[in-house]
Amino acid sequence: MDIVVCLKQVVDPELPARDFAIDPATQRQVREGRPLVISTYDENALEVALQLKDRIGGKVTVLTLGPAAASGDAIRLALAMGADEAVVVDDSEAPQRLGAAKARLLAAALRRLGRFDLVLCGCESADWVERVVGPLLAEALQAACVTFVSRIEQVDGTLLVRRLADEGFHLVEVRPPAVLAVTSDESNRPRLPKVKDIMTARRKPVHTWPVAEVAGQAGEEGPLEVEVRQVTLPERTARCEFLSGDPGEQAAALVQRLRELKLL
Amino acid sequence: MDFALSEEHRLIQAAVREFAAKEILPVAADLDHHPRFPAEIIARAASLGLLGLNVPQEYGGAGLDGLANVIVQEELARASAGVQTIITVQNSLVCDPILRFGTPEQKSRYLPRLATGEWLGCYCLTEPEAGSDAMAVRTRAEQRDGQWVLNGRKLFVTNGLEAQLAIVYARSEPAPGARGISAFLVEKSFPGISVGRVEQKLGIKCSSTVEILLEDCRVPAENLLGERGEGARVALSTLDGGRIGIAAQAVGIARACLEDCVAHAQARQQFGRPLKAFQAVQWALADMATRIDAARLLTYRAAWLRDRGDRCTAEAAMAKLVASETAMWAAHRAVQLFGGYGYIQDYPVERYFRDAKITEIYEGTSEIQRLIISRQVLDGR
Numbered sequence: 001m002d003i004v005v006c007l008k009q010v011v012d013p014e015l016p017a018r019d020f021a022i023d024p025a026t027q028r029q030v031r032e033g034r035p036l037v038i039s040t041y042d043e044n045a046l047e048v049a050l051q052l053k054d055r056i057g058g059k060v061t062v063l064t065l066g067p068a069a070a071s072g073d074a075i076r077l078a079l080a081m082g083a084d085e086a087v088v089v090d091d092s093e094a095p096q097r098l099g100a101a102k103a104r105l106l107a108a109a110l111r112r113l114g115r116f117d118l119v120l121c122g123c124e125s126a127d128w129v130e131r132v133v134g135p136l137l138a139e140a141l142q143a144a145c146v147t148f149v150s151r152i153e154q155v156d157g158t159l160l161v162r163r164l165a166d167e168g169f170h171l172v173e174v175r176p177p178a179v180l181a182v183t184s185d186e187s188n189r190p191r192l193p194k195v196k197d198i199m200t201a202r203r204k205p206v207h208t209w210p211v212a213e214v215a216g217q218a219g220e221e222g223p224l225e226v227e228v229r230q231v232t233l234p235e236r237t238a239r240c241e242f243l244s245g246d247p248g249e250q251a252a253a254l255v256q257r258l259r260e261l262k263l264l
Numbered sequence: 265m266d267f268a269l270s271e272e273h274r275l276i277q278a279a280v281r282e283f284a285a286k287e288i289l290p291v292a293a294d295l296d297h298h299p300r301f302p303a304e305i306i307a308r309a310a311s312l313g314l315l316g317l318n319v320p321q322e323y324g325g326a327g328l329d330g331l332a333n334v335i336v337q338e339e340l341a342r343a344s345a346g347v348q349t350i351i352t353v354q355n356s357l358v359c360d361p362i363l364r365f366g367t368p369e370q371k372s373r374y375l376p377r378l379a380t381g382e383w384l385g386c387y388c389l390t391e392p393e394a395g396s397d398a399m400a401v402r403t404r405a406e407q408r409d410g411q412w413v414l415n416g417r418k419l420f421v422t423n424g425l426e427a428q429l430a431i432v433y434a435r436s437e438p439a440p441g442a443r444g445i446s447a448f449l450v451e452k453s454f455p456g457i458s459v460g461r462v463e464q465k466l467g468i469k470c471s472s473t474v475e476i477l478l479e480d481c482r483v484p485a486e487n488l489l490g491e492r493g494e495g496a497r498v499a500l501s502t503l504d505g506g507r508i509g510i511a512a513q514a515v516g517i518a519r520a521c522l523e524d525c526v527a528h529a530q531a532r533q534q535f536g537r538p539l540k541a542f543q544a545v546q547w548a549l550a551d552m553a554t555r556i557d558a559a560r561l562l563t564y565r566a567a568w569l570r571d572r573g574d575r576c577t578a579e580a581a582m583a584k585l586v587a588s589e590t591a592m593w594a595a596h597r598a599v600q601l602f603g604g605y606g607y608i609q610d611y612p613v614e615r616y617f618r619d620a621k622i623t624e625i626y627e628g629t630s631e632i633q634r635l636i637i638s639r640q641v642l643d644g645r
Binding site: 072073076077080192193194195196198199200202 | 271272274275276278279280282283311312313314317321325326327328332336
């Protein structure tokens with residue numbers, strides 16, 4: 001089975017809030033000087049792909065859209081975890097692009113890649129949280145799409161995937177080619193690479209395609225579906241509220257307050 | 265001169281940092297308060313390739329260089345110096361001498377078992393009368409019926425309780441001092457080797473430290489490691505690498521002190537201000553950061569020299585001396601900065617304080633490191 005995993009590099013979401021900044025000119029998050037990591041759910045998607053490869057064999061290709069110069073660590077990590085090869089669509093504008101434009105370029109890159117049975121991506125990116133790339137990619141590729149996939153249950157005969165739903169899950173039968181937008185659960189916690197595999201990852205093929213070549217295949221650029229006018233940091237305020245009464249009354253009042261705040 | 269780590273080194277650092285943070289750090293305090301061998305962690309470390317870091321891939325190892333080793337050791341020690349001790353002994357004191365001095369048969373027999381964690385190894389040099397004076401080894405090796413027969417007592421053997429393989433130094437020749445010593449690969453299943461006293465220690469408690477007894481221990485002739493009578497060369501070369509590993513351990517402990525102090529200085533309020541607003545605290549943190557960086561650079565330099573195949577005895581000694589004294593000093597400052605909280609077991613800094621002390625003692629005390637460095641300075645040797 002040929003599996004392609006779309007990986008996005010984002011500024012490490014675990015950085016302290018003081019390192020988060022907006023560039024007023026581009027209205028985008030400042031990336032310079034911040035460590036980049038593979039977007040959280042994309043790593044889960046890679047893990048699902050690698051588990052599938054461990055079970056039935058096949059090939060896992062990782063595909064990333066971004067400045068090639070800054071993609072090295074993410075690509076090497078993915079290859080060290082067990083991916084077989086990588087394609088970098090070298091696009092210095094990638095951090096400015098939103099989901100619809102990205103989906104169009106990724107679809108073009110996938111067409112150029114040719115063979116694939118499954119395309120996996122994270123259900124949302126850790127920075128923009130748009131949740132559109134998976135479905136738009138499926139639309140562009142005329143492929144089936146399942147969102148919020150946590151694991152692949154069965155592969156012989158039919159492909160059965162688990163889709164997380166409110167208070168349970170769906171089992172969805174899918175016919176490849178399909179796009180799966182992956183969420184996290186305990187079964188797809190990303191593996192740590194073996195140190196030996198970090199060294200041998202260098203020997204695996206990495207193809208770099210200039211975005212202009214890929215964009216040409218993407219056809220006419222569509223209208224800009226979303227325009228970001230302004231990005232602002234949320235204001236954080238803290239205030240302290242004292243509850244009176246005996247412990248029983250305080251507990252009851254606390255529960256009521258938490259319910260009012262929709263925290264319970 | 266390039267101070268940047270390579271992409272591989274950065275990824276190895278990130279992977280081991282994550283392993284240490286998620287799988288070692290959460291149990292580090294418990295392993296200290298209720299000392300026991302962390303079998304699951306060591307098995308996990310083995311599966312990631314951390315028990316045979318410098319062993320070539322043809323022998324089942326990771327095939328990394330010495331710089332990667334110190335990067336890994338710092339990350340492990342930042343989480344638990346005890347766990348890291350177990351792993352650094354395997355890499356630096358057991359795999360390394362087999363790699364450098366072993367025959368092809370010895371490498372094929374032992375390295376795959378050690379690199380995959382199937383076997384743990386230990387290093388038996390110290391004796392009751394041979395501590396800092398390491399070449400005063402009294403354990404005897406005699407040839408009998410085409411075999412070697414070993415008799416003696418070895419002390420302070422890290423991993424000795426769990427190890428399946430021991431590298432034992434014994435006097436095989438009548439010559440005194442360094443000249444009469446040979447090194448042997450002794451499997452625990454050989455007749456005549458046993459574990460004696462199990463020591464209770466101040467720190468690094470989850471690693472075992474034991475006495476190893478050799479009573480007419482029969483060792484096949486082919487288990488001589490290196491040339492006959494050349495054991496001192498094996499021991500001293502091994503200790504160069506071992507000291508670089510200890511330096512990395514000390515840097516890891518010191519970094520733990522700094523990171524915990526920074527968090528505490530930001531969170532803790534006194535006199536209506538966070539601790540970090542006091543200049544005395546700022547300067548303490550600045551000094552810590554500076555000394556840690558200096559220690560790390562000396563450690564990297566020593567590892568780099570050894571990777572090039574250059575002699576690095578004095579540089580390894582300098583790295584260990586500076587790093588271990590930095591760790592002890594940083595731990596001392598950390599306990600003070602935490603005040604009462606630094607003295608109780610609810611916070612990890614008292615553990616860092618206890619763990620740091622060993623780095624000034626084992627694999628050559630600070631006094632011995634100064635002796636080695638002064639020989640280089642005075643006599644150029």
